[in-house]
Amino acid sequence: MTPRSYDAIIVGGGHNGLVGGAYFARAGARTLVLEARPSVGGAADTSAPFPDHPDIKVTTYSYVMSLMPPTIIRELKLKEFGYKVTPFGPYYQAYPDGRAIKVFASDHARSHASIAQFSKKDAEKLPKWEAWLKGVADILGPLLLHVPPRLGSRAGRCATWGCAAWPTSPACSP
Numbered sequence: 001m002t003p004r005s006y007d008a009i010i011v012g013g014g015h016n017g018l019v020g021g022a023y024f025a026r027a028g029a030r031t032l033v034l035e036a037r038p039s040v041g042g043a044a045d046t047s048a049p050f051p052d053h054p055d056i057k058v059t060t061y062s063y064v065m066s067l068m069p070p071t072i073i074r075e076l077k078l079k080e081f082g083y084k085v086t087p088f089g090p091y092y093q094a095y096p097d098g099r100a101i102k103v104f105a106s107d108h109a110r111s112h113a114s115i116a117q118f119s120k121k122d123a124e125k126l127p128k129w130e131a132w133l134k135g136v137a138d139i140l141g142p143l144l145l146h147v148p149p150r151l152g153s154r155a156g157r158c159a160t161w162g163c164a165a166w167p168t169s170p171a172c173s174p
């Protein structure tokens, strides 16, 4: 038997392994993606977790596509291969007593009213928390398409992401 050789071997066929494999293959590398389970997709695959309702299919864990970079969708021509996003909303948390929290992406008044049923204090704090989360996303978002910096390294931060992203970093001090 002839031994096979590969330029790149990726262990794990979750969505990151698949995207990585696709980019290797796109660059002309002979690529192998190894997946332990019978299907690929990892935590982003589709499953039918309710034995009584096999027709109800859901993503196992990843249920929103907010972190999917448009660059990857475009470069890998995912739409031509069936990638399609169905917008849903609002975020919904049901409780056994029949009540529910609904968080609307762009209707702060309704989100406030829904959360205030449980805690007026939390409802008041929501905009502040969302602003904090946006600040984190503004820093982490651009990192998705960069080679991660070495842990502890300060080199390259300013050049890559700009000082505004690291206002407290000594490396970004003038």
Ligand SMILES: Cc1cc2nc3c(=O)[nH]c(=O)nc-3n(C[C@H](O)[C@H](O)[C@H](O)COP(=O)(O)OP(=O)(O)OC[C@H]3O[C@@H](n4cnc5c(N)ncnc54)[C@H](O)[C@@H]3O)c2cc1C
Binding pocket: 011, 012, 013, 014, 015, 016, 017, 018, 034, 035, 036, 037, 040, 041, 042, 043, 044, 061, 062, 063, 064, 065, 066, 067, 068
């Ligand atoms: C509860 C929950 C909710 C989430 N919700 C979201 C969301 O809404 N949106 C979002 O973007 N992200 C969400 N995430 C995060 C998202 O699921 C992960 O970031 C994503 O699945 C990571 O992808 P991955 O390919 O790196 O790893 P995984 O999806 O974990 O895939 C790893 C794959 O590697 C395989 N594998 C492992 N070891 C081996 C081995 N030795 N040999 C062969 N194969 C192996 C596994 O079987 C698996 O298929 C959520 C995560 C959790 C836990």
